[in-house]
Amino acid sequence: MTGGTRVADRDRTMHARRSSMRRFLLPVALGAALAATTSVVVPALSAAPATDELNWGPCPETPVPTPDLECTTLRVPLDHRDPGGPTIELAISRLPSTNPEQRRGVLFTNPGGPGGSGLDYPQLLTSTALPSPLPRSVRDRYDVIGFDPRGVGHSTPVTCDLTPEQLAIGNLPYANDPADVVRQAEVAKAEARQCAEAETGAMLPHTTTANTARDMDRIRAALGEPTASYLGASYGSYLGAVYATLFPERGDRIVLDSNLGPGGYGIEAMRAFGRGMQERFPDFAEFAARHPEHGLGTTPDEVTAKYHELAARLDREPVAAYTGSIFRGMTFSSLYGSDMGALARAWRSLDRGEEPEVPGGEPPVSDNVPAARFAVLCGDSAWPRSVQSYQRDVAVDRERYPLIGAASANIAACAFWATDPVEPKVAITDGGPSNVLMVQNERDPGTPLSGARELRSALGERARMVTVEEGGHGVYAVGANRCANDAVTEFLVTGERPEDTTCAAQPR
Structure with missing residues (x-):
């Protein structure tokens, strides 16, 4: 396999299912494909008791082929406070240890979201298309466990009956003025109502991070x-921090990669996307300036000016499905990865009035991803209810984070959610064993370094953190930094952690 082919294969895999951490922030555009969007098939809630019996067999079809995985299901209470009440089903996968004599136990995995399927994630982590696939030493020590969280995918899924038009707006609708916030508020109100009235409305209050940890x-x-x-x-x-807090003595070795702050995905984490893009975008601006053949500018300042000019132009005159909001969101999500050339080519196409070829998975055939995302975001945190408060936030963040702040601060369905959180948010503390290793890129657009530092502080002596002097979202396995990858592998294999340290950028 040639180097170019390997890179192309890797990019296709990573864009299709790299880790759901990226896929769920991609704006859903491409209107023609969305016309085929259908409702998710929702199994009825069961009154049968939860059971701990596992019967392993072949896995259902997933975006990544899973020849080495075996799968099963487990019924759990919908409401863990009512263990005898209705139950839901969880889909679970297992990649058995490659050396049972050295096996230490199980390694649970989660690729992100919320709303992210994790059933095929153990298989993906072993793919040679990744820069640093899970090494044999880790495969020897653990059965690697994946699962679709409650409400997601092959587990009992939630739906909001979202329309193709609603999906096409994407997760980050940009507000140019207060009137845009009012218009988006009407969309958000309809989405919240549809979620509550959908067949799975009863699941929504219980589709939370704390319940997923349980x-x-x-x-x-x-x-x-x-x-x-x-x-x-x-x-x-x-999710890992919540599990380590709720069940401190049941966690063995905990690795947290590309870290949210201790409050999870509340309003401050959403607004932090603006900060993350401001910190990551200069990497692209410098790349584009070094490659004037793309026609985006010969200095970083010129590239930044092109971003604003192109976004404003697309606000007035969209190219196919690419509005200014979709362009901003596409740029933001592309900065999660390292393929700056693909992003530059997409910009060049839009600048010429042509629809770009942006690598990625097929648009969803159901609304399960955004519905599950709404459920967790709105069920975990109490969100402001006042439209005026979002107008104020948008005005502040448009100035503070001009690249995308007026989108990440905009109003969404949680402002009109039918129910308040059913329990207080889990407070992440330093209570428990010292068994957590955090890894974090310095210039991460989705989970900025500032949030990771807050989580590190909350965990206290429970945690150590490896900071990588690079940009992008995702470190272990999906990144090529040997220093950081070796630190995580050493911890998983031996339990040895470094002190808080920094890994220099990997030469490219």
Whole structure:
């Protein structure tokens, strides 16, 4: 296989299912494909008791082929406070240890979201298309466990009956003025109403991070394991922190990659996208300036000016499905990865009035991803209810983070959610064993370094953090920094952690 082919294969894999941490922030555009969007098939809630019996067999079809995985299902309470009440189903996968004599236990994994499927993630982590696939030493020590969180994918899924038009708006609608916030408020109000009135409306109050952590512990018990190790990225970092807090003595070795702050995905984390893009965008601006053949400018300042000019032009005259909002969101999500050339080519096409070829997976055939995302975001945190408060936030962040701040501060369905959170947010603290290793890029657009530092402080002596002097979202396995990858592998294999340290950027 040639180097170019390998890179192309890697990019296709990573854009299609790299880790759901990126895919769920991609704006859903491409209107022709969305015309085929259908409603998700929702299994009825079961009154049968939860069971710990696991029967392993072939896995259902997933975006990544899973020849080495075996799968099963487990029924768990919809409401863990009511263990005898209705139950839902969880889909679970297992990649067995490659050396049972050296096996230590199980390694739970989560690729991010919220709303992200993780059933095929153990298989993806072993793919040679990744820069640093899971090494044999880790495969020897663990059965690697994946699962679709409650409400997602092959687990009992949630739906909001979102229309193609609603999906096409994307996650980051940009507000040019207060009137745009009012218009988006009407969209958000309709989305919240549809979620509440959908067939799975009763699941929504219980589709939360805390309950997903409780589900993980039910899976651990069903596997017959006294403890579980964990590898989670992006939103998965918060899920791991919640699990380590709720079940401190049941966590073995906990790796948190590309970290949210200790509050998870509340309003401040959403607004932090603006800061993250401001910190990451200069990497692209410098790349484009070094490659004037793309026609985007010969200095970083010129490239930045081109961004604003092109976004404003697309606000007035969209190219196919590419409005100014979709262009801003596409740029933001592309900065999660390292393929600056693909982003530059997309800009060049739009600048010429042509629809770009942006690598990525097929648009969703259901609304399950955004519905599950709404459920967790709105169920975990109390959000402001006043439209005026969002107008103020948008005005502030448009000035503070001019690249995308007026989108990340904009109003969404949580402002009109039918129910308040059913329990207080889990407070992440330093109570528990010192068994957490965090890894974090300095210029991460989705989970900025500032949030990782807050989580590190909240965990206190429980944690150590490896900071990487690079940009992009995702470090372990999906990144090529040997220093950081070696630190995580060493911890998973031996339990040895470095002190808080910094890894220099990897030469490219």
